[in-house]
Amino acid sequence: MVNDKRLGKKNGVGFYRYEGKKRISDPQITSYITVKKKSNLSxxxxxxxxxxxxxxxxxxxxxxxxxxxxxxxxxxxxxxxxxxxxxxxxxxxxxxxxxxxxxxxxxxxxxxxxxxxxxxxxxxxxxxxxxxxxxxxxx
Structure with a gap:
C-alpha cells in the first residue's frame, strides 16, 4: 500500500478514501487482501x-x-x-x-x-x- 502511495489521511487514500474529514469505503482495498484457506476445524x-x-x-x-x-x-x-x-x-x-x-x-x-x-x-x-x-x- 505504501508503494502505491496509499498513506491514509495524509494524502487522502489508504484503507479508505478521504474527502475532507469524511472517510469513505474504497472497494479497491480488496485487491490488497489475500484470503487464506478456510479452516478445516469445526x-x-x-x-x-x-x-x-x-x-x-x-x-x-x-x-x-x-x-x-x-x-x-x-x-x-x-x-x-x-x-x-x-x-x-x-x-x-x-x-x-x-x-x-x-x-x-x-x-x-x-x-x-x-x-x-x-x-x-x-x-x-x-x-x-x-x-x-x-x-x-x-x-
Whole structure:
C-alpha cells in the first residue's frame, strides 16, 4: 500500500478514501487482501481451541491460590473479559461442558499441536476426581 502511495489521511487514500474529514469505503482495498484457506476445524473445535486453554489456566490459578473459589474466576471472567454471563462464567461453562470433554480435547490438541494444550496437573486432578470445578473446590 505504501508503494502505491496509499498513506491514509495524509494524502487522502489508504484503507479508505478521504474527502475532507469524511472517510469513505474504497472497494479497491480488496485487491490488497489475500484470503487464506478456510479452516478445516469445526465450530466446536474452534471454540475448544480458544476457550479450553483458558479453563486450563484457570485451574492453575486455583491450584496456585491466585483465586480461591471457582466463582471468583467466573466473576472475573464475566466482568473483566466480558465472558458470556448466561454461561455462568468460564468454570461454570467448563462444568456444563464436562471436565472429561475439556480434558480429553486438550489432550488431543496437545498431541496434534504441542504441549501448550497439555492439561495442567490441576485440571488432571479435577478430571481424575470425576467432579467439576464447583464440586471439587466447593462453591
Amino acid at each position: 465450530d466446536d473445535d474452534l471454540v475448544a481451541r480458544m476457550v479450553y486453554p483458558m479453563v486450563n489456566e484457570a485451574a492453575r490459578c486455583l491450584e496456585d491460590k491466585i483465586a480461591t473459589r471457582p466463582k471468583d474466576v467466573d466473576l472475573g471472567m464475566i466482568f473483566g473479559t466480558g465472558f458470556a454471563p448466561f454461561r455462568g462464567g468460564l468454570l461454570s461453562f467448563a462444568d456444563t461442558e464436562g471436565i472429561s470433554k475439556v480434558h480429553d480435547k486438550l489432550s488431543a490438541f496437545a498431541d496434534k499441536y504441542g504441549d501448550r494444550f497439555k492439561p495442567s496437573a490441576a485440571l488432571q486432578a479435577i478430571h481424575n476426581s470425576g467432579k467439576g470445578f464447583y464440586a471439587y473446590y466447593g462453591s
